[in-house]
Amino acid sequence: GIQVEQSPPDLILQEGANSTLRCNFSDSVNNLQWFHQNPWGQLINLFYIPSGTKQNGRLSATTVATERYSLLYISSSQTTDSGVYFCAVEWFKGRVLVFGKGTRLSVIA
Amino acid sequence: DAGVIQSPRHEVTEMGQEVTLRCKPISGHNSLFWYRQTMMRGLELLIYFNNNVPIDDSGMPEDRFSAKMPNASFSTLKIQPSEPRDSAVYFCASSPDGLTEAFFGQGTRLTVV
Numbered sequence: 182g183i184q185v186e187q188s189p190p191d192l193i194l195q196e197g198a199n200s201t202l203r204c205n206f207s208d209s210v211n212n213l214q215w216f217h218q219n220p221w222g223q224l225i226n227l228f229y230i231p232s233g234t235k236q237n238g239r240l241s242a243t244t245v246a247t248e249r250y251s252l253l254y255i256s257s258s259q260t261t262d263s264g265v266y267f268c269a270v271e272w273f274k275g276r277v278l279v280f281g282k283g284t285r286l287s288v289i290a
Numbered sequence: 291d292a293g294v295i296q297s298p299r300h301e302v303t304e305m306g307q308e309v310t311l312r313c314k315p316i317s318g319h320n321s322l323f324w325y326r327q328t329m330m331r332g333l334e335l336l337i338y339f340n341n342n343v344p345i346d347d348s349g350m351p352e353d354r355f356s357a358k359m360p361n362a363s364f365s366t367l368k369i370q371p372s373e374p375r376d377s378a379v380y381f382c383a384s385s386p387d388g389l390t391e392a393f394f395g396q397g398t399r400l401t402v403v
Contacts, residue, residue: 214391222379222397229391267333269392277323277346278383278392280333 183208183272187281194258194288202253202284204268212271213244214278215253219264227253227266258288294395296382302401308370311398314363315384323392324357324367325381333381339365340387372402 184207194200204213215227228235228242230251235242239258244251255262265285269278295314303309315322324336337347342359350357354373359365369376379399385392 212390216394222399224381224394224397226391226393269333275346276321276340277335277338279335280325282332 182275183210183270183279185268185270185279185281187266187268187284189284190282191285192287194286196258196260196288196290198258198288199254199256200258200286202255202266202268202286204251204253204270204281206249206251206268206270208249209273210246210249210270211273212278213246213251214269215242215251216267216269217262217264218267218283224267255286258286260288260290262286263288294382294384294393296380296395296398298398299396300399300401302403303372305373305402306371307402308368309372309376309400309402311367311380311382311400313365313367313382313395315365315382316393317363319384319386319393320362321385321387321392322359322365323383323385324365325383325394327379327381327397336367336380369400372400374402377401 186205217225230244232246239256241254265283267283269280297312322339335349337357339359357367379397381397383392383394
């Protein structure tokens with residue numbers, strides 16, 4: 182099956198700092214999504230981004246499908262950005278999302 | 291739209307008891323997924339339905355687990371008998387089809403004592 186690796190596994194930031202989270206995947210994908218799991222456990226959709234670049238406020242994402250990676254940028258981080266960020270891909274041989282292990286982000290005031 | 295609705299939000303049960311988790315997908319979505327989240331294994335797919343038909347149940351851990359989708363607006367995941375190692379958060383998700391954005395419910399936190 183497909184492998185999804187996220188880095189770094191843990192990240193601590195001072196409020197206001199910027200960060201880049203990375204997702205590498207081992208095979209071709211039809212779909213890629215970024216999620217934020219907040220401290221209450223909710224999985225919140227951030228981006229549906231099989232390719233290209235998208236921006237939503239302080240967050241943006243870029244997927245380079247030919248090189249099998251995606252990046253999530255968080256600018257001017259806030260304490261509410263804390264939680265776990267998951268990358269999930271839909272392998273071209275399947276029709277379901279396979280998740281990485283996540284990046285745990287802690288933003289300190 | 292209210293999003294994907296799961297019930298109950300929390301369930302505590304004794305080992306050996308039957309547990310039924312419920313999911314209402316987003317109206318108009320024809321793909322439904324059940325995932326389980328644990329500290330050890332992360333988020334893993336249990337079963338995937340398309341147009342109410344189970345397509346991939348390779349993630350169902352054993353015969354104690356079963357899932358049904360009797361119609362487009364309802365699905366259940368049943369564990370019988372439950373064991374302490376089944377303790378986890380169970381998520382239901384739906385998408386318009388298998389190749390577009392998936393949306394997750396709030397999850398059911400199951401504790402088997």
